[in-house]
Amino acid sequence: MRPKRKAAGYLRAAMIAVAVFLPALSLIPLGSLWLWEKGYLFYWVVAALGLSVSSFLIEMWLVRGAKNPAREAALSPSDEAWTPREAAAWTAVLALTAEADPEQLIDRDSIVNLGLRTIETVARSIHPQDQDPLWKFTVPEALALVERVARDLRPFVADNIPLGDQLTIAQVIKIYRWRSVIDVANQAYDLWRIIRLVNPAAAITTEARERITKKLYDGVRGELAGRLTQGFVKEVGRAAIDLYGGRLRISGESLAGHVSAATTRDLASPAIAEPLRLLVAGQISAGKSSLINAMSREVLAAVDVLPATKGFTAYQLKCEALPAVLLIDSPGIAVDADAIAQLSEEAGACDLVIWVVAANRADRQLDHASLGSIRSYFSIRTDRRRPPILAVVTHIDLLRPYQEWAPPYDIATPSSAKAGSIRAALQQVSRDLDVPINCLIPVVLGGNHPVYNIDLVWAKISELLPEARRAQLVRRLRGASGWTWGKLWSQAVNAGRVATRTLTKP
Numbered sequence: 001m002r003p004k005r006k007a008a009g010y011l012r013a014a015m016i017a018v019a020v021f022l023p024a025l026s027l028i029p030l031g032s033l034w035l036w037e038k039g040y041l042f043y044w045v046v047a048a049l050g051l052s053v054s055s056f057l058i059e060m061w062l063v064r065g066a067k068n069p070a071r072e073a074a075l076s077p078s079d080e081a082w083t084p085r086e087a088a089a090w091t092a093v094l095a096l097t098a099e100a101d102p103e104q105l106i107d108r109d110s111i112v113n114l115g116l117r118t119i120e121t122v123a124r125s126i127h128p129q130d131q132d133p134l135w136k137f138t139v140p141e142a143l144a145l146v147e148r149v150a151r152d153l154r155p156f157v158a159d160n161i162p163l164g165d166q167l168t169i170a171q172v173i174k175i176y177r178w179r180s181v182i183d184v185a186n187q188a189y190d191l192w193r194i195i196r197l198v199n200p201a202a203a204i205t206t207e208a209r210e211r212i213t214k215k216l217y218d219g220v221r222g223e224l225a226g227r228l229t230q231g232f233v234k235e236v237g238r239a240a241i242d243l244y245g246g247r248l249r250i251s252g253e254s255l256a257g258h259v260s261a262a263t264t265r266d267l268a269s270p271a272i273a274e275p276l277r278l279l280v281a282g283q284i285s286a287g288k289s290s291l292i293n294a295m296s297r298e299v300l301a302a303v304d305v306l307p308a309t310k311g312f313t314a315y316q317l318k319c320e321a322l323p324a325v326l327l328i329d330s331p332g333i334a335v336d337a338d339a340i341a342q343l344s345e346e347a348g349a350c351d352l353v354i355w356v357v358a359a360n361r362a363d364r365q366l367d368h369a370s371l372g373s374i375r376s377y378f379s380i381r382t383d384r385r386r387p388p389i390l391a392v393v394t395h396i397d398l399l400r401p402y403q404e405w406a407p408p409y410d411i412a413t414p415s416s417a418k419a420g421s422i423r424a425a426l427q428q429v430s431r432d433l434d435v436p437i438n439c440l441i442p443v444v445l446g447g448n449h450p451v452y453n454i455d456l457v458w459a460k461i462s463e464l465l466p467e468a469r470r471a472q473l474v475r476r477l478r479g480a481s482g483w484t485w486g487k488l489w490s491q492a493v494n495a496g497r498v499a500t501r502t503l504t505k506p
Contacts, residue, residue: 081470085382086245089125093237096121102229115236122240137243144248145239250480258480262349266314266326274476275324276468279347282356283366284332287394290445291356292327294454312346333370340370344377351472352464355391357433359425360398364432371433384478385471388464391435392457396422396442397449407452
């Protein structure tokens with residue numbers, strides 16, 4: 001009895017399908033016949049082909065414009081706060097993106113394998129010294145990654161997928177199982193192409209138009225598939241860089257409240273948040289202390305002198321245009337390998353280096369060696385960002401002609417002998433210190449003449465502030481993600497409390 005009911009159900013469904021689709025399908029031969037009788041069939045064929053060709057050409061033009069390398073780079077920029085090692089990992093991800101073939105992503109396993117390849121590429125780039133870097137992350141980092149992915153995925157599903165907020169997991173599985181219906185629909189379409197040969201004229205024109213339309217569809221589909229594949233690899237790569245780079249090891253709240261050991265050492269009272277640390281360095285008598293005094297006149301609060309250890313002195317400044325700032329005055333550099341190494345260590349605890357050099361002195365070998373030591377310090381620490389370097393060129397009033405001093409001077413297009421001497425001195429300092437000339441500020445810090453150009457120093461610091469903040473972020477991440485005996489003791493105490501509550505629970 002049951003087979004008869006099933007057959008009756010199939011017959012009923014077939015009759016309903018015929019009743020619904022037959023009127024619409026009958027319009028194709030009848031409409032073609034009407035066009036033939038009225039003499040409009042040729043014009044209709046030309047119009048249909050012209051419209052399809054025009055659409056195809058427009059689509060090709062749009063796709064070609066979408067593949068512009070400059071536009072692609074703008075759509076997926078790297079994170080400017082990444083360290084050199086993380087930037088190298090992103091370069092490897094982009095190389096993998098270019099190699100990924102959307103045609104090979106035919107099932108769930110191939111997509112998962114592509115994601116694993118991306119993760120492994122990032123892991124090997126960030127931890128090249130490890131033989132098995134794939135599992136080099138902590139349990140809290142893994143949980144933080146799951147939390148972030150879920151947080152980002154939830155609004156996407158709810159807002160961009162029709163009925164996404166109503167779909168259950170069971171329904172998604174059922175839809176996935178019905179994916180084979182697409183093949184059945186393609187077979188039915190091939191059968192219809194044979195049936196419509198009853199009207200050859202209409203069949204030929206329709207076939208030509210559909211071939212062009214299919215080409216158009218395939219082009220759009222290929223471009224869309226390529227973009228989805230690239231987006232998938234890039235998003236997985238970004239998440240993996242955050243994971244293996246240690247950016248998920250500490251929460252935003254903990255990072256905001258972290259104060260480095262160097263700042264705790266330099267401040268007389270505990271700090272609420274980590275200030276921006278500016279290291280002022282240079283040779284003896286170059287004008288470091290004079291620069292700090294001149295800069296302190298531009299701030300809102302008086303300078304607090306905070307004597308620090310090892311010859312470095314911290315000055316706490318409060319400026320309207322800048323966040324909390326610590327100026328670290330260093331002892332004059334000397335021909336001493338230990339002193340230069342100590343200066344490099346101090347630069348590692350700072351976010352911007354202000355190098356003071358005298359324009360009227362030619363002995364800059366020591367400046368070059370000290371700056372080279374700082375650069376080497378960061379070049380071997382690829383998990384850190386090197387702070388930007390700003391050079392302040394002092395004593396420009398003592399350049400030739402000695403008696404002339406009538407500021408302001410146009411250094412870009414010098415119109416006097418003094419301006420020409422200042423420009424020549426800046427060019428020489430740029431070569432000696434290997435610092436770009438746009439990061440050199442000529443100043444006078446008092447003495448026989450009033451302070452000159454100190455406002456440009458503050459302006460240049462403000463210009464370099466985003467780069468300094470990126471260096472500060474990485475410095476704070478590295479400092480906050482480390483372990484201390486105090487943290488270990490706190491974890492042990494909390495574990496004991498949990499164990500005690502578990503054992504004593506009735």
